[in-house]
Amino acid sequence: MSDLNVQLKNGAGIQLQSPVTVGEALKRLDRDAAKQALAARVNGRDVDLNFQLEAANSNGHIEIEPVLPQTQEGLGLLRHSTAHLLAAAVLDLFPGTKLGIGPPLLDDPRYGFYYDVIAPRPLTEADLPVIEKRMREIGKRNLAYRRDEIPKEEALRIFDEREEPLKRELIEEKGGDVVSVYYIDGTPFVDFCVGPHVTNSNRLRAFKLLTIAGAYWKGDPERPQMQRIYGTAFFNQEELDAWTKQREEAEKRDHRRLGRELDLFSIQDEYGQGLILWHPKGGMIRKQMEDYLREELLNHNYSFVYTPHIAKRELWQVSGHEQNYGDSMFSPTVLEDVEFRLKPMNCPFHIGIYKAQQRSYRDLPQRYSEMGTVYRAELSGTLHGLMRVRGFTVDDAHIFCRPDQVQTEIGDCLDFAYKVFRTYGFDKIKIELSVKGDDTTKNYLGRDEDWRSAEAALAEALDERGIGYERVEGEAAFYGPKIDIKIEDAIGRMWQLGTVQLDFNLPERFGLEYIGDDNKPHRPVMIHRALFGSIERFFGVLIEHYAGAFPMWLAPVQVAVLPITDRVNEYAERVARELRAAKLRVEVNTRGEKIGAKIRDAQLQKIPFMLVLGDREMEEGTLAVRERSRGDIGAMSLAQFREMARGLVETRAGANVAL
């Protein structure tokens, strides 16, 4: 008798007699898929391969979809199971270890999974090889991953017996009347987990433990500090090797390393943590970045304002920064009994400029832009190279406009952002529209109808341009909705940079007004917008994006003139002078070295062009041109080279040449 009508999703069907497991059913339907499958979805429910198919709760109709390798879902499962293997190894080696959680990670390319533990003694990186070795030993024993469904009370008893208070806490929070637990037979490991998992440890082969770090239980600094062991896993060794290589590539691009090697910037103890010293070469790049930005600001009819770094404490009380943001502000300093605080943001100053005179509806919009340097009291542990600092410059702008102008202004901000990011070679841009959520603890300001119309204006501006976006509920700031701009760099990492935010709060606090055509005062809308967010941070992103090989227009040194012998030094200087007259940034290398060494120096400095000059070139009045990524590209005249080089600079080309 066959009581089960089993159907492969998008495939064959078969009649089977229960009891039978998904794995067995799958084997009858598609041997190949059965061999590969890690788990399966049965009538939409994720289950292990040894899940028993039953007629009772499916009317006999069963649809199976295998979870296969080379899918996001499959990878997540594999890593999740590897995390369990990790926990089993740790328990084996360090009895008495308390387990936290051990999820897979798919969004962060740096890691594949982690497990949070509290071991009887602090673990160090030196323990990782030992733990990894034990994981391999356990994996090779072909142990069963076994799922069990038991009453909640029994589960609590099990974890109490094992003195796993954190697991107990999780079960109490999340578990229903019946909870599922997973064992790895032959190990001390048992976990409260919904799964699914592989059914045998031999499926876990290509994995690696990476690092060990601190993590609070449930991310709460009030709760115990645990140790998080990070690792990653893949379906085979080749994938793991490829990932390892990619990781090394990312390490080579580290902006801190390149910043030193290319002499771009430094951060020195003596001057303070999180404070950047821009060296001449980094400074040249920054100048080009800022010049280009100012050029575009002019194109978009922004005006330029300049404001101080410090203001009376009272101002920050009026703006609300002190109440809402005070922890991130440097402490007040006193002069003649008046308190001052360094600015963490530029907005209140721009408001001051708006308020300096009475505004008519005809004057709007007012678009104030400033490279405004701000200071924030970031915790020492959060500082990171150029990415997280204590003093930085925002490519800031504030637009004061009428409600009917919001959509146009937002649209212009988007056009601006796309233009600029594309110039830098960021072709993949992701937009998030953050709107108000239901969470009443957030104390959203402004009327509901203002939120609705603002959100509509933002969405309309995006739709108008055919820009796809993700709507994120509850991510808006308390003072208004916003659009966040994220870009993907040359090796596929996402960076949150710019933001366009509506603000219902500050115009209110400062009592901003304009006189409308009805001769009555109205409240203007304020838009905050920054493209880079922070020039320092964006510079860091660029260094990694280009791997230090800046395109021609940004390169601090654009051309290295390399004389082969001292006889041509004078010719080399003449060439350099002429190129400098065309506003190219040129260095001549007259060191007593052979040409190979000079080329090597220039390559390592990632200078876009090298001009190799010897007797031949001097006699013929030519240049032997070498491009940093293509090598020798042949001889040309000085005029030819100058035109080509100028062309690259003026078009800001080559953003994608970096390798």
Add this chain to the structure above:
RNA sequence: GCCCGCGUAGCUCAGUGGUAGAGCGCCUCCUUGGUAAGGAGGAGGUCAUGAGUUCAAAUCUCAUCGCGGGCUCCA
């Protein structure tokens, strides 16, 4: 701020209780060499800082500062 690790020459690192080392870089000299490293010599270090243990500390202990990896935070 919290947890773990680290701190030796400008950089990368070796040195585990007994007179501070290497490579690269830098300086000088020789070499004038045709597309990613020519040769020789030299300078350069209170071994992060402070205290302690010891006859003796770069080395062991403690504290402080800084850095790295995370967590937290991120208007």
